[in-house]
Amino acid sequence: xxxxxxxxxxxxxxxxxxxFTDGVLVSGTEVLAKTKVLTATDVTGGIIAALDQxxxxxxxxxxxxxxxxxxTTHTTNAIIERRNxxxxxxxxxxxxxxxxxxxxxxxPDDLIEVIGGKENVFIVRGGSEYDxxxxxxxxxxxxREACQHIKGKVDAVAIxxxxxxxxxxxxxxxxxxxxxxxxxxxHITLSNRIASISILERENSTILNxxxxxxxxxxxxxxKKAVTDRGINTRLFIVQNDGSIMAADYAVDxxxxxxxxxxxxSVRGAVFLSxxxxxxxxxxxxxxxxxxxxxxxxxxxxxITVTIGGVKTNIRCPxxxxxxLGGGTIIKHKNNHVYALGPESVGYNxxxxxxxxxxxxxxxxxxxxxxxRLREKLEVFNTDYxxxxxxxxxxPSDLVKGAEALIKETLETAIDKMKTTAEAVPAIFxxxxxxxxxxxxxxxxSEVILPKHFEVGGAIGATIAEIGAYAEGVFDLEKEDRQDSxxxxxxxxxxxxxxxxxxxSTVEVIDIEEIPxxxxxxxxxxxxxxxxxxxxxxxx
Amino acid sequence: xxxxxxxxxxxxxxxxxxxxDHQAIREITLGASILATGGGGDPEIGLLWTYKVLNEGKPxxxxxxxxxxxxxxxxxxxxxGAALVLTEKPPNENVLNNAIAKLEAYxxxxxxxxxxxxxxxVNSPVAYAAAGExxxxxxxxxxxxxxFPELQMTSWVTHGVHASxxxxxxxxxxITVVDTGQDDLLAETICRRVxxxxxxxxxxxxxxxRGKQVKETSILYSQSIAWAVGKAVWEARTKHLxxxxxxxxxxxxxxxxxxxxxxxxxxxxIHREFGGETAKGFTLGKITMExxxxxxxxxxxxxxxxEWLNLLIDGRVRCMPPDLIAILDSETGxxxxxxxxxxGYRGTTILxxxxxxxxxxxxxxxxxxxxxxxxxxxxxxxxxxxxx
Numbered sequence: 001x002x003x004x005x006x007x008x009x010x011x012x013x014x015x016x017x018x019x020f021t022d023g024v025l026v027s028g029t030e031v032l033a034k035t036k037v038l039t040a041t042d043v044t045g046g047i048i049a050a051l052d053q054x055x056x057x058x059x060x061x062x063x064x065x066x067x068x069x070x071x072t073t074h075t076t077n078a079i080i081e082r083r084n085x086x087x088x089x090x091x092x093x094x095x096x097x098x099x100x101x102x103x104x105x106x107x108p109d110d111l112i113e114v115i116g117g118k119e120n121v122f123i124v125r126g127g128s129e130y131d132x133x134x135x136x137x138x139x140x141x142x143x144r145e146a147c148q149h150i151k152g153k154v155d156a157v158a159i160x161x162x163x164x165x166x167x168x169x170x171x172x173x174x175x176x177x178x179x180x181x182x183x184x185x186x187h188i189t190l191s192n193r194i195a196s197i198s199i200l201e202r203e204n205s206t207i208l209n210x211x212x213x214x215x216x217x218x219x220x221x222x223x224k225k226a227v228t229d230r231g232i233n234t235r236l237f238i239v240q241n242d243g244s245i246m247a248a249d250y251a252v253d254x255x256x257x258x259x260x261x262x263x264x265x266s267v268r269g270a271v272f273l274s275x276x277x278x279x280x281x282x283x284x285x286x287x288x289x290x291x292x293x294x295x296x297x298x299x300x301x302x303x304i305t306v307t308i309g310g311v312k313t314n315i316r317c318p319x320x321x322x323x324x325l326g327g328g329t330i331i332k333h334k335n336n337h338v339y340a341l342g343p344e345s346v347g348y349n350x351x352x353x354x355x356x357x358x359x360x361x362x363x364x365x366x367x368x369x370x371x372x373r374l375r376e377k378l379e380v381f382n383t384d385y386x387x388x389x390x391x392x393x394x395x396p397s398d399l400v401k402g403a404e405a406l407i408k409e410t411l412e413t414a415i416d417k418m419k420t421t422a423e424a425v426p427a428i429f430x431x432x433x434x435x436x437x438x439x440x441x442x443x444x445x446s447e448v449i450l451p452k453h454f455e456v457g458g459a460i461g462a463t464i465a466e467i468g469a470y471a472e473g474v475f476d477l478e479k480e481d482r483q484d485s486x487x488x489x490x491x492x493x494x495x496x497x498x499x500x501x502x503x504x505s506t507v508e509v510i511d512i513e514e515i516p517x518x519x520x521x522x523x524x525x526x527x528x529x530x531x532x533x534x535x536x537x538x539x540x
Numbered sequence: 541x542x543x544x545x546x547x548x549x550x551x552x553x554x555x556x557x558x559x560x561d562h563q564a565i566r567e568i569t570l571g572a573s574i575l576a577t578g579g580g581g582d583p584e585i586g587l588l589w590t591y592k593v594l595n596e597g598k599p600x601x602x603x604x605x606x607x608x609x610x611x612x613x614x615x616x617x618x619x620x621g622a623a624l625v626l627t628e629k630p631p632n633e634n635v636l637n638n639a640i641a642k643l644e645a646y647x648x649x650x651x652x653x654x655x656x657x658x659x660x661x662v663n664s665p666v667a668y669a670a671a672g673e674x675x676x677x678x679x680x681x682x683x684x685x686x687x688f689p690e691l692q693m694t695s696w697v698t699h700g701v702h703a704s705x706x707x708x709x710x711x712x713x714x715i716t717v718v719d720t721g722q723d724d725l726l727a728e729t730i731c732r733r734v735x736x737x738x739x740x741x742x743x744x745x746x747x748x749x750r751g752k753q754v755k756e757t758s759i760l761y762s763q764s765i766a767w768a769v770g771k772a773v774w775e776a777r778t779k780h781l782x783x784x785x786x787x788x789x790x791x792x793x794x795x796x797x798x799x800x801x802x803x804x805x806x807x808x809x810i811h812r813e814f815g816g817e818t819a820k821g822f823t824l825g826k827i828t829m830e831x832x833x834x835x836x837x838x839x840x841x842x843x844x845x846x847e848w849l850n851l852l853i854d855g856r857v858r859c860m861p862p863d864l865i866a867i868l869d870s871e872t873g874x875x876x877x878x879x880x881x882x883x884g885y886r887g888t889t890i891l892x893x894x895x896x897x898x899x900x901x902x903x904x905x906x907x908x909x910x911x912x913x914x915x916x917x918x919x920x921x922x923x924x925x926x927x928x
Contacts, residue, residue, distance in 0.1 A: 200630070
């Protein structure tokens with residue numbers, strides 16, 4: 001077990017997935033109770049049901065529970081389903097630049113409509129150059145006038161200024177004016193707190209964040225109430241996109257940071273359970289497998305844009321390769337020759353449709369049973385792993401061999417694509433389908449680790465009491481000292497970690513990235529620092 | 541006056557021009573990004589701008605270069621500066637109109653069409669968006685049929701046309717006229733300084749010339765070539781064909797040249813340096829790729845200065861500038877650019893002979909291997925890859 005993580009308090013973690021909501025109650029690294037309940041249409045209801053089961057199974061003293069934490073799909077679902085979204089007032093500080101591509105360009109029409117339409121959009125004179133000069137002075141009068149237009153029509157405001165990740169002044173000043181004009185009840189999101197350089201994607205991320213503030217606020221409030229009603233007096237945390245956690249009250253301001261919390265929590269859970277801090281994590285579910293790469297205990301970040309509900313964003317998400325391989329994946333074959341894996345899956349109908357359960361369809365699960373890898377019922381599942389043994393025995397051996405070979409090759413290719421070195425690396429298998437796929441003799445893998453409680457890895461990941469945060473800045477290294485620049489960025493990142501709930505003395509640097517600017521004279525570069533910190537004081 | 545007035549004035553037949561719609565500009569930009577040889581920047585801003593122009597009902601028309609009158613005035617419109625600044629500071633839609641107005645005033649003559657400067661993710665769609673905003677056609681040519689890092693690296697210069705006067709504008713309405721006569725390198729140096737003073741990027745109207753010069757000095761049908769490559773890769777994606785093969789096939793059909801599939805591998809090392817070229821302001825470096833599939837055991841190294849410059853496979857030179865190097869994602873055909881590449885990227889390298897107008901003696905002097913600091917005489921890729 002990882003010697004760096006010693007948290008003896010009782011912790012409760014949840015992972016809301018598409019099919020199941022997983023819950024665990026842990027002490028240190030010991031799992032006292034685990035459960036899987038079907039994810040309800042009312043996501044919060046499913047979490048509360050799982051909580052009640054955990055309390056019933058473990059019979060712990062509720063007063064000793066020191067944190068409740070969850071990875072959730074509340075905000076993602078709201079955006080995808082266009083449900084309960086806020087009306088958003090949109091300010092861009094950038095005119096006379098940027099006007100060729102106004103806010104909401106490329107957004108789906110139905111989403112534009114539910115957040116209040118284009119009449120609440122204003123491109124105001126202002127913003128900064130990369131070197132700190134104003135493009136033009138901020139047009140405060142125009143902001144006040146715009147506020148009169150949107151007064152009473154919006155629940156939230158999104159403010160995005162050119163180069164605000166480097167110079168936030170115009171965004172901060174605009175926020176002040178909006179508060180004066182619209183009062184404290186209108187929530188304000190500033191783009192410099194949300195994402196990095198690349199204004200259109202950052203603006204999109206900022207507007208989406210503003211649109212789901214109330215969704216997150218309601219979820220946090222009802223969960224807080226549910227926890228309190230059960231006599232648990234503790235802090236609530238939400239998993240963020242890098243798999244670390246943030247205080248629930250902080251999450252209310254930054255719901256967009258929870259978009260990828262599910263898969264990220266699985267990666268963190270795998271690290272926690274295995275003690276491996278560098279290698280590949282393979283999270284095998286019912287319809288797909290996510291392959292991620294861990295560096296120093298955190299998922300490697302993706303450098304490409306992430307599309308949410310039809311909108312391009314640049315929020316930081318884990319670099320995951322998703323392949324169509326899970327327990328329910330359909331094995332397509334003809335004359336005992338396998339010609340494709342999926343991409344379709346029987347999903348939660350596995351127990352009706354797969355051969356192992358007397359059904360007509362050959363699935364990856366059946367191959368796992370046929371080769372003898374699946375040998376026991378997992379306690380979190382209600383159904384045994386095989387019901388109709390004869391149907392499995394009747395499978396032609398060529399067919400089983402062919403399917404097994406294709407599954408192995410598919411897995412090996414996915415792992416290889418995520419690796420950055422030619423050397424063999426350890427692979428940690430987690431997820432409800434972890435037993436389905438081969439673990440022996442995988443090319444490019446030094447060893448496969450199947451940790452205990454692998455089937456609830458995501459929920460366990462939520463219980464790791466670590467806060468993640470980052471900061472970045474752009475520096476001209478011909479004018480500024482490199483080390484001073486790095487130190488400044490480190491301090492900013494530490495401030496952000498404290499805001500998200502970390503104890504300052506526990507915050508440490510995970511990595512420092514330096515990215516040079518192309519097509520620009522001088523030694524200009526972007527410095528980006530990631531840090532992590534704890535929510536409990538270090539124990540002895 | 542609108543673009544249709546120009547088409548009528550030139551008495552063009554329907555077969556002399558093509559109407560550019562959303563899908564056309566997507567395909568042209570994809571093809572141009574592939575021909576950009578690892579450079580040219582992110583297509584996003586230019587594409588969104590073009591979509592906006594089209595959505596506002598402003599037509600964009602591309603015209604056959606051999607059908608334009610000899611005496612009309614045309615010029616290039618482009619973004620010059622730091623690609624990263626552009627992703628944060630998109631333009632004002634009138635910025636190039638302002639530059640053009642100043643150029644027209646300086647020359648005392650009215651501009652009637654635009655000529656794209658290069659094939660690249662930024663400047664290809666920008667040329668179309670600007671033409672749409674201005675209400676003039678785009679001529680089916682450019683000055684490179686690839687991307688290059690500097691203003692003077694064009695077939696126009698090597699055939700005696702000059703970048704001056706160039707008008708450099710910013711979003712606030714600032715205008716700088718750069719007229720360095722026949723000294724195109726000086727025009728490049730001044731324009732880059734001006735871009736920095738503006739805040740990292742500038743919008744230029746450059747290479748004013750007459751129709752006759754367009755015909756005699758441009759890379760003719762450069763836009764159609766990019767379009768064919770983009771269309772081929774787009775089709776490969778939707779029909780699940782090999783995009784690399786389709787791209788090579790389209791070049792064979794459109795340009796009658798053989799391209800070379802030289803390597804397939806993944807990036808295992810990236811070395812970026814500011815180096816001694818600090819003042820020039822380019823990203824320099826070298827990557828190493830390790831062979832996969834049939835190239836297992838082979839090692840490729842590529843140098844870059846914004847664009848890929850030079851390719852060595854197992855120590856042997858396989859391609860030098862101005863010939864083109866494209867590394868394409870083997871599944872999607874998306875080009876891997878020097879500004880976004882990272883460890884572990886996988887791709888197939890194809891080598892494409894530069895257009896003949898880029899291979900003149902003067903051309904090899906201005907953008908051949910010795911210009912980029914290699915102690916090598918230029919050899920065409922067809923010779924270097926005769927055994928492939």
